[in-house]
Amino acid sequence: MLTRTAPRAALSALTPSLRLTCVSAASAALQFQTQKFHASSAIRKGIYPDSADPPAPNPESNNVAGGASHVKEPSPLTDPEYHEYSEHYFNVLLSELEQAQEDGSDVEAEYSAGVLNIIVPGVGTYVLNKQPPNKQIWLSSPISGPKRFDWILEGDQMHEKQDSRPYIHGQWIYLRDGTNLTDILNSELTLNLPKDIYGESEE
Known part of the structure; x- marks a missing residue:
């Protein structure tokens, strides 16, 4: 033995x-034997050109705003309302930019015929312009790129309390991902625009 x-x-x-x-x-x-083992394992787990496409891990939601289900499309605006709301927004933004300049900021702003150029040294030029045919405000940012913002006004829906609705007085929102124009400007330009610009105008 x-x-x-x-x-x-x-x-x-x-x-x-x-x-x-x-x-x-x-x-x-x-x-x-070792190579054979690894090869057979790879065949079972690998993805090859003739393999079937794997399912998406997170299928896209039908909620284009990324928020509550009722924030899907622009709120209706008449032409006079659009001009009033967009002009008010630009006026508040210009006042905030002037205050930033008085506080020592190097930011420069030029506003003419519905187009606002904001020049930030070392960063680039932001361009905001009104788009009356679409009732939108367009932004071109050297940091976050181009976006088109629609007017969103929440109603008394979804069993929400009034102070929990962020768009109760209206906001300019990028419907593709729910981005708020005010949030972008405050973040990228280090401004202090009030979150509820239109709510403050009513007080």
Whole structure:
């Protein structure tokens, strides 16, 4: 009966060249088994050109604003309302920019014919302009890129309390991802625009 050490004793009895051949053959066999194991594992788990497309981990939601289900599309605006709300927003923004300049900011602003250029040294130029045909405000930012903002006014829906509705007095919102124009300007230009610009105008 062979013990566990018998193969090692038998191997030591061989000539050095024959012993090396046996060791090399055993090593090659072990390497082949290891490679074979990894290859078969990769075939089961890998994705190849002829593989079926995997399902998306998070299918896109129908909620384009990324918020409550009722913030999906612009609130209706008449032409006079659009001009009033957009002009009010630009006036508040210009006042805030003037205050920033008085506080020592290097930001420069030029406003003409519904187009506001905000020049930030070392960053670039922000362009905000009114789009009356679409009733939108467009922003081109050197940081976050171009966005088109629609007027959103929440109503008394979804069993919400009035002070929990962020758009109760109206906000300019990028419907694709729910981004708020005021939030972008405050963040990127380090301004202090009030969150509820239109609510404060009513007080």
